[in-house]
Amino acid sequence: MSLLITNARIASATSPTLTETDVFLSDGIIRKIGKGLTVPDGTRVIDACGRILLPGMFDAHVHLREPGFEAKETIATGAEAAINGGITGLVMMPNTKPAIDSATVVGQVLDIAKRTARIPVYTSGCVTKDRHGKEMAGIDGMRALGVRMLTDDGDTTGDPAVLMRAMQYATEFGMFFASHCEVPELAGPRALNEGAMSYRLGIKGSPACAEEIIIDRDIRLAHATGAHIHIQHVSSKLGMETIRWWKQRGDVRVTAEVAPHHLLFSDEDIGDYDTHYKMNPPLRTRADNEALLQGLIDGTFDLIATDHAPHTPFEKSQDFVSAPNGITGLDTALVSLHHYFVASGKFGWDLIVKRFSAEPRRLMGLPAVSIEEGQPVDLILFDPDKETTFSKEFMKSKSQNTPFLDQTLKGSVELVVLGESVLLDRA
Ligand SMILES: [Zn+2]
Structure with a gap:
């Protein structure tokens, strides 16, 4: 050709x-x-x-739902959605059923990806068995199959002592940790941000501190162990500032990502209990949107990732509290970033290439792609x-x-x- x-x-x-x-x-x-x-x-x-x-985009945070939830998405359909949105490589999150917590499941997932996906599909592996936060997963077997990112995404790794041990163990093999940050006892039913909007809608909200506490906890654990910690889908101003503070210290290996929806939408957009604005961490305020955008521009956020989280219409048509968290992002991310930010001059194409192509590949130890x-x-x-x-x-x-x-x-x-x-x- x-x-x-x-x-x-x-x-x-x-x-x-x-x-x-x-x-x-x-x-x-x-x-x-x-x-x-x-x-x-x-x-x-x-x-x-x-x-x-421009170089193909790369998404380091994707839920493809296979195995276990194929009615929502399969590896094949997710890869096609990525291509549709200009994304030529991605990393799966391990909250499938069974969870991707052993060499056996990693092997099966990579085999399906090889047979059905037209772009490279990488997978992360769980930190703990079945993401329960208690016992370490089969890290060594997963590493042997090329897994580099360890995460219990969907939830925080519950027991910090287990996370710390996993950091001490896996860091020497070149693996790193990606953290979904949330104190479950504070987050409650995780419906939406705690604030004016949650009071108005009459739903118990999830306060930003539920996220910020774990952002700090997990960076501190990385600081203590020498591990590389990557903070996922940051939604709050103070969460971003926490990361910035640690980066300025310069004595811990920390990277972070922001999702397009946390830059674009706030809890006000939920309007009349629209579940298409329900995700975890939740949409927060306009002031948070503004701060996160600054964090993206000044490099506090290394990368943009979609947190593509498909759910069936049946699931999302439930009431706001019962509906599952998450929205899709693969088909829409690049066009929406262009529409809201590049076209309006908030940032240039160089930022898109750097944060949505080069840096996520670098996180995964892959060479950046360029037009040369x-x-x-x-x-x-x-x-x-x-x-x-x-x-x-x-x-x-x-x-x-x-x-x-x-x-x-x-x-x-x-x-x-x-x-x-x-x-x-x-x-
Ligand atoms: Zn998450």
């Missing part, structure tokens, strides 16, 4: 300026970049005038002037529990090419 993309504006992690040029790909390699290239006969030519060429001569092909073409309507038919996830359902946003993923394969073609 050979392809010439002309007049594309190339985005990179290092510069906000887009360079307009032509790019020639063949046999999975970026062969030449420049104007007036001579290419072999039979080469397909795409005139990308006005469109942006000699590099393997892993790229997307994005049209900033076209619109995307997130209809049920458009989205490839098995579930459509997203606030963006049937909304039209500015931007469109036009082309996804990985290696020798064109995975998506709207060009």
Whole structure:
């Protein structure tokens, strides 16, 4: 397969300026970049005038629901949703059924991914058996199969002594820990942020301190053991400031992520008990949105991750307290970041490439992908002037529990090419 993309504006992690040029790909390699290239006969030519060429995105926080909850999502449908959104690699969370807590389950999951997914799918492994927070999981066996990230995501690792032991054990093998931060006794039924909105709706809220306490606890454990701790889906201003404070000290290996929904929405959006705004950690306030955006821009957050959490319409149509937590994100993340932030000048494409492509790959020990001569092909073409309507038919996830359902946003993923394969073609 050979392809010439002309007049594309190339985005990179290092510069906000887009360079307009032509790019020639063949046999999975970026062969030449420049104007007036001579290419072999039979080469397909795409005139990308006005469109942006950028490295494939990488999502380090995804719930794919297989094994155990295939009515919500499978590895195959989740991977297709990722491609639809311009994401060319992802990391599964281990809260499946059975939980991904041993070499046996890791082996099965990776085998399904190899057979059914068109992009690389990596998996994390549990810190504790069945995510119960009590006994260490089969860490060594999982490591032998390539697992690097350990997490009990969905819940905090309950017993800090077990987490500390796991840190002491696994760190020397190059593994790291990802923390879902929540004191369950404080979070209660986890419906929504405790504050003006929870009082108005008459539902017991989950205070931000339930999250902030564990952010600090787990960084302290990493500080004490020399482990690398990655803080997942931070939702509060003080949580972000806690991470910033620890990073400024410079004596602990801490990274952190923020999800698009925590940048974009607040508890006010819940309106009339809309379960498409229910997730864990919950949406907090407009002031938190603002602070998290600053944290993303100043690098307190290393990366953007979706926390893609599919649920069936039946589950999400329950009352606000009973409905499960989470929204989908793979199909929508890149377009929504463009619509709300890039198009309005809040940040540039360089931030997107850095925080949603390069840094999540680095977290996983993978090389960053870039649009440079000699590099393997892993790229997307994005049209900033076209619109995307997130209809049920458009989205490839098995579930459509997203606030963006049937909304039209500015931007469109036009082309996804990985290696020798064109995975998506709207060009
Ligand atoms: Zn979580």
